[in-house]
Amino acid sequence: MKKITVYCGSNKGKNPVYVSAAHLLADEMIRRDMALVYGAGNVGLMGVIADRMLEADKKVYGIIPQKLVDIEVAHRGCTELTIVETMRDRKWLMAERGDGFIAMAGGIGTFEELFEIMTLNQLAYIKKPLALYNVNGYYDKLIDFLSFSCQEGFLHQAQLDLLIVSDDPVELLDKMEKFEPRYIEKWEVK
Template sequence: MKKITVYCGSNKGKDSAYAEAARALANEMVKRKLALVYGAGNVGLMGVIADAMLGAGMEVFGVIPKKLVDIEVAHRGCTELTVVETMRDRKWLMAEKGDGFIAMPGGIGTFEELFEIMTLNQLAYIQKPLALYNVNGYYDGLLLFLKHAAKEGFLHQAQLDLLIVGDNPADILDKMIAFEPKHIDKWEVK
């Protein structure tokens, strides 16, 4: 594992704990010499984690659609800044570049990216670890809903079992590094 794709908000959220958590994740990635792949924003949690990584001399790979360069204020300090045509291009390139994925607190874009990676793993387009960085219980409600979806037969427990959940960056990265892809031929509801 050399590059981690981090999905997170273009806002910082109301609680300073979210920005602190982004810096803590960056610090743990620096200790392990892991590069960052992210949405190339210079704002919100995106800017916080990128600045922390760059400040420590680490590589940061940003991917952003042309339309968002000005809206999200593209981070011009990235080691490599790739400007693509569409959000779809952005998500696919971020999925290709990363050896694993972490979803920090964020909004609808972060949710979309999280679910896309869950889907790509389920369908074996990729087989890479995916983690929820559950800062201050941010994802507790979503996790309850996912369990409900499984209970109702719309999500398979095997899919949920592949999702790494934690609130400590060191533990999350340890689990991601230990991740072994599991090919599941049949997604049966039991």
């Protein structure tokens, strides 16, 4: 894994632990000589992680739709800034360019990206690790809900098992590097 696509908030959140965690993740990616692929924002956690990577002279690939460039949230310091037409184009390029995916704390856009990658992985359109950087228990209730969905027969446990979860960036990246995809060959209708 050389390029990690990170999904995260365009806000920093109320608790400073999220900014600290973004720094820790960036520091571990820097230590492993990895590049960042992200949504090219200069705001929120997006800007925090990009700035940290750029300060260490690491490659940062930003992908952003023109509409967001127009409202001045594009990070002009990116190693490479790709401007696309739509959010759909942005998400697809981010999925193509990353060797693995990490969802940090974020809002509805982060959730959408997380679920899209889960779907692409479960259907084997891609075969790349997906991780939740579960800082401050941010994703605990979502993980509980996904487990409930398994219990209710709407999600296979094998699908949920593809999701890597940790609040430690070292453990997270170690698990991602050891990721071995498992896919359901035949869907069981319940």
